[in-house]
Amino acid sequence: MEQPVQEDVLPTRWEVELEFVQSLANLNYLNYLAQNKYLDDLRFMSYLNYLYNYWSLPSNAKFLIYPNCLQILHLLLFSKDDYFKNHIVQREFADTFMNQMVENWQKDKI
Numbered sequence: 001m002e003q004p005v006q007e008d009v010l011p012t013r014w015e016v017e018l019e020f021v022q023s024l025a026n027l028n029y030l031n032y033l034a035q036n037k038y039l040d041d042l043r044f045m046s047y048l049n050y051l052y053n054y055w056s057l058p059s060n061a062k063f064l065i066y067p068n069c070l071q072i073l074h075l076l077l078f079s080k081d082d083y084f085k086n087h088i089v090q091r092e093f094a095d096t097f098m099n100q101m102v103e104n105w106q107k108d109k110i
Helices: 013-023 026-037 044-054 068-076 078-088 092-109
Strands: none
Touching: 013 044, 026 092, 044 068, 068 078, 078 092
16 A cells, blocks of 8 residues: 655744744854854844744743743843843853853752
């Protein structure tokens, strides 16, 4: 008997956005975006603003495995004088920020 052909199913926009917004919790990836000037693109920053507003809703946030991505989005969008956005481009800043996040996680587990 012949097996039915399984069509490749593309992820939905919701799934793609969920994965992307959570990828922002990866400081190495964020540093890559900054170094390649994505954070200087107004259209990209508008998209990040949309993601922040959408995924901050409790009905959507409950699906986030890495909720710190919302904190990072907030820093990107609303930090005073764009401090976070302007400094995440520096590898040392990204590493220090990541170390501080890990220390905070460890404190929360104790």
